[in-house]
Amino acid sequence: MKKKAGVILLMAVLAAVMLICHSAGQRLLEGVKKTSETSGRAGRMSDQLVVLDPGHGGMDCGKQGVNGIEEKEVNLKISLQIKEILKKENIDVVLTREDDDRLADTQRADLEERVSIMNTLKPDLAVSIHQNSYSDAGVKGAQVFYYEGSEAGEEAAGAVQEKLNQIDPKKAREVKANSTYYILKNADVPVIIAECGFLSNPEEAELLAEEEYQRTVAEAVASGVVLWLNGK
Numbered sequence: 001m002k003k004k005a006g007v008i009l010l011m012a013v014l015a016a017v018m019l020i021c022h023s024a025g026q027r028l029l030e031g032v033k034k035t036s037e038t039s040g041r042a043g044r045m046s047d048q049l050v051v052l053d054p055g056h057g058g059m060d061c062g063k064q065g066v067n068g069i070e071e072k073e074v075n076l077k078i079s080l081q082i083k084e085i086l087k088k089e090n091i092d093v094v095l096t097r098e099d100d101d102r103l104a105d106t107q108r109a110d111l112e113e114r115v116s117i118m119n120t121l122k123p124d125l126a127v128s129i130h131q132n133s134y135s136d137a138g139v140k141g142a143q144v145f146y147y148e149g150s151e152a153g154e155e156a157a158g159a160v161q162e163k164l165n166q167i168d169p170k171k172a173r174e175v176k177a178n179s180t181y182y183i184l185k186n187a188d189v190p191v192i193i194a195e196c197g198f199l200s201n202p203e204e205a206e207l208l209a210e211e212e213y214q215r216t217v218a219e220a221v222a223s224g225v226v227l228w229l230n231g232k
């Protein structure tokens with residue numbers, strides 16, 4: 001009898017040990033999974049990330065079109081279209097804003113927040129979307145800016161400019177280096193600013209208000225981004 005009780009006790013102890021080991025193993029596995037999910041790129045769908053930055057928002061309307069259209073709205077609509085296109089290309093996209101609100105109460109703090117998102121997420125490329133305006137209403141066409149001295153920025157700007165110029169070669173412009181714009185100066189990642197058109201030009205302001213043209217611009221920017229990402 002005593003011997004039988006001893007065997008039963010031993011089996012119970014063994015079963016308990018196996019149970020504890022199993023749950024510890026599960027916990028360990030869960031821990032590893034969690035770490036890989038939170039350590040940035042491991043948990044993402046693709047290994048390429050683009051931050052899209054629709055300029056302005058909220059009480060900061062940006063430039064006003066001759067037809068009354070507000071820059072902030074055009075910027076957001078084009079950015080949302082670019083996001084949709086890039087996602088289909090299996091590129092991860094984060095927008096600095098997805099609605100009409102700006103990111104902080106002052107323009108300076110708003111720009112700081114945008115740069116902070118870029119520097120925290122460390123995307124392959126950050127693209128700020130804006131619309132231009134000029135005292136001469138005849139001036140039109142898209143123009144892409146990059147940080148002076150940034151080779152990656154210049155190449156990415158060139159790829160996007162080339163695609164934007166194809167929309168209407170008569171309006172073709174050249175990329176431009178800049179060393180003073182806050183975002184270009186302070187982002188630690190390759191960053192470009194795409195000024196998609198002039199809201200001071202009646203013809204272009206009309207086009208930029210149309211969903212179809214916004215889509216055309218978004219396709220041009222997205223294909224330039226894809227071209228650069230694949231070539232780098």
Ligand SMILES: [Zn+2]
Nearest residue numbers: 055062130131
């Ligand atoms: Zn702007």
